[in-house]
Amino acid sequence: KALSTILEETKSYGSTSSSSGATTKSSIFNNHTNKMGTISEEHNSYLAQNLMANAALRSGLLGNFMDFEAPQSPLEEMTAAEPTMPMQSSPFESPIRQIPAPAIVQPLDQAPSDPFKTSLINLLLERVAFPGPHVYGYINLHYNPRISIKKEPINIGNEKYIVEKQLGKGTFGTVFKALDLYKNKSVALKYQKPPNKWEFYICRELLARLAEHPLRDNFMDISTGYFGDQVSVLVSDYMPGGSLLDLANTYKLKSGKTMKECLVIYFTAQMLKIVQAMHEVKVIHADIKPDNFLVYVLPNYTVGLQLIDFGCSIDMTLFPNNATFTRRVTTEDFICCEMLDGRPWNYHTDLFCIAATTHVLLFDTYIKLRKQDGLWSITQRFARYMKADLWSIFFSDLLNQQSG
Missing domain, CATH: 1.10.510.10 (Transferase(Phosphotransferase) domain 1)
Structure with missing residues (x-):
């Protein structure tokens, strides 16, 4: 159930996106709900993955790779603790200012093919x-x-x-x-x-x-x-923890191994929740990659992510409902399958790029794709110790968000 909980928590993507992008699946995470429910109980829940990630941090697994000292508390103390929230806000205080209401603007009558022009x-x-x-x-x-x-x-x-x-x-x-x-x-x-x-x-x-x-x-x-x-x-x-890419590179440099799978699941869950919140208010980031997630550590040593670099973002409230685009971006290894197929896209690009970012963390290499019988998949093979069934579903759903 490691990814079951992650995907279940994000199943509202479809209903959220459908109001602003009808070409997105009704729910990209609903297709395999029953199948995932049958996966053995040895696959930990999202909460357990959270605990494992924080336990790993406390034991120095991540602490050795980030700019802070991990406490010497035993793992038992950590795993016995019951966190109040699986995800927490960043350690930075929000600016002391009155936050205005969002801008209210009449959308364009017609969506352009290129939202970046x-x-x-x-x-x-x-x-x-x-x-x-x-x-x-x-x-x-x-x-x-x-x-x-x-x-x-x-x-x-x-x-x-x-x-x-x-x-x-x-x-x-x-x-x-x-x-x-x-x-x-x-x-x-x-x-x-x-x-x-x-x-x-x-x-x-x-x-x-x-x-x-x-x-x-x-x-x-x-x-x-x-x-x-x-x-x-x-x-x-200023975020002293660096980016997810920095963390992955440093992890490999110091340990000689790719990031622990439980940590990859933990960070993937955070990315999904952050992007879901952004899509719910009709913003597409359009440049998601491991360099654009900064890592921070709370005083209780919970690790979190902050999404940055919104220079290419798309405000969907400024376009007609269900607007789609056809412009193909040129960011190598982060071009969604809709663009590769020449199909219209909107929120798909962010979801694909989450998959591409997870691929970097999981395999220490950028995503490579193949298409067979009309379906896209990754070329990388899963190691024997990996939860291959879960990852197969995860990548399949995010690479194949539209039929045809």
């Missing part, structure tokens, strides 16, 4: 009267700030930061770790050229739509956005 994004930003209700923390600059690593403070708007190191660099932007001198806390600065107003909008809309949701803090929050005419700087919490 720059001209469309600009049109949608005008349609929502950006920044709309999300003016708190939105700062319009009359100059384009420059960021470099140095000991002296730099000024961005009215704030001062000491930029300590570069965390990552992409085609259009760079992420730095910095010290916010006013708040005396470490932050991440995402420097982008050209400016990315869309990511600010999506993150603020998610915060507004999930204001009362227990998983609200499992989504990146942009506390401040600085916008010049050529550059933007987005300020968010």
Whole structure:
């Protein structure tokens, strides 16, 4: 029942998505409910997997791979404990500000084939009267700030930061770790050229739509956005635990093995719940991968995930009901089967990318696919010790979300 509980808890995907994407299965997780119920009791429940993951953390299984010291409590004490919640909010306090109601905008009359087109994004930003209700923390600059690593403070708007190191660099932007001198806390600065107003909008809309949701803090929050005419700087919490990809790589480097299966199940459950919450408020991330889930550790040593990088996200409330798209993305190893088949897609891309991310954790390799008798499957073979029946169902459901 290891994945039975995970999949059962997420069976509402279908009914949720059907209101905004009719091509999605009525429930991608319902097909094998009876079959999964017959799987032997030796397969632990989600709660048991949670306990195992935290027990492993306490015993140093994950503690050795993350930037903190695991306590020396015996496993028996951990497994005897009864957690109050299987998933908990992130350790970062939500900003002290009034969260506005979500933007209310008349959707377009027709869905475009390409939801990522720059001209469309600009049109949608005008349609929502950006920044709309999300003016708190939105700062319009009359100059384009420059960021470099140095000991002296730099000024961005009215704030001062000491930029300590570069965390990552992409085609259009760079992420730095910095010290916010006013708040005396470490932050991440995402420097982008050209400016990315869309990511600010999506993150603020998610915060507004999930204001009362227990998983609200499992989504990146942009506390401040600085916008010049050529550059933007987005300020968010700094997460010292790194990403799921960092954790998987470090785990393999230090242990010589792939991540323990119970931990993969635990992280997969978290990813499913986070993405389910996002889809319920009609947002598609569209760039889910192990680099975009950051890992954090609560004071009680529960491990959690936070989803970041919403620059490619799609707000389905701005399109007609049941809108689908045909644009094929070019992110290698994260192209959903609907795109490979030339079929329309919407929420499918996120669910496929959860499968692709789980594949990285489980096998330490990116997903490779084959199609036989009209069905997609992974080419990787399961090790003898793995719960092959459960994983087969998991990958089959997420790779084959539409018939035909």
